[in-house]
Amino acid sequence: MLDLPDDLYTGLEQLAKAKNTSINDQIITILKKGLATELQQTEEQRRQNxxxxxxxxxxxxxxxxxxxxxxxxxxxxxxDRNR
Known part of the structure; x- marks a missing residue:
């Protein structure tokens, strides 16, 4: 079981129910989107630097x-070339 605050767990539960998926699938989806966003921002920062x-x-x-x-x-x- 996850150690999440009740309100966060409830939100995940509602989202999973609305999308007809499991809570675990919702967590994975949200983490993937968040990670992709963070990596994109990091790449943009590098380009700006x-x-x-x-x-x-x-x-x-x-x-x-x-x-x-x-x-x-x-x-x-x-x-080296002359060897």
Missing amino acids: VPKLLEELRKRHRVNPSDFGLPDSTELIRE
């Missing part, structure tokens, strides 16, 4: 690997 992230990336100072004594990646790729 893309321009902000791109702007931040453009503002970052470029780091040259040679400044840290590291080889240039182009040289490493050439070496």
Whole structure:
């Protein structure tokens, strides 16, 4: 048995009866719709953040690997291809 407040359970019961389904089916349907909505909102938020992230990336100072004594990646790729 679910540990739900009485008013919530009663609402689910009425909805299930009106739709001729079980309470369990109604709970699953409601959870699926809620989850889909949340995931859609999350995806929309990510899309809205893309321009902000791109702007931040453009503002970052470029780091040259040679400044840290590291080889240039182009040289490493050439070496690998020449093997």
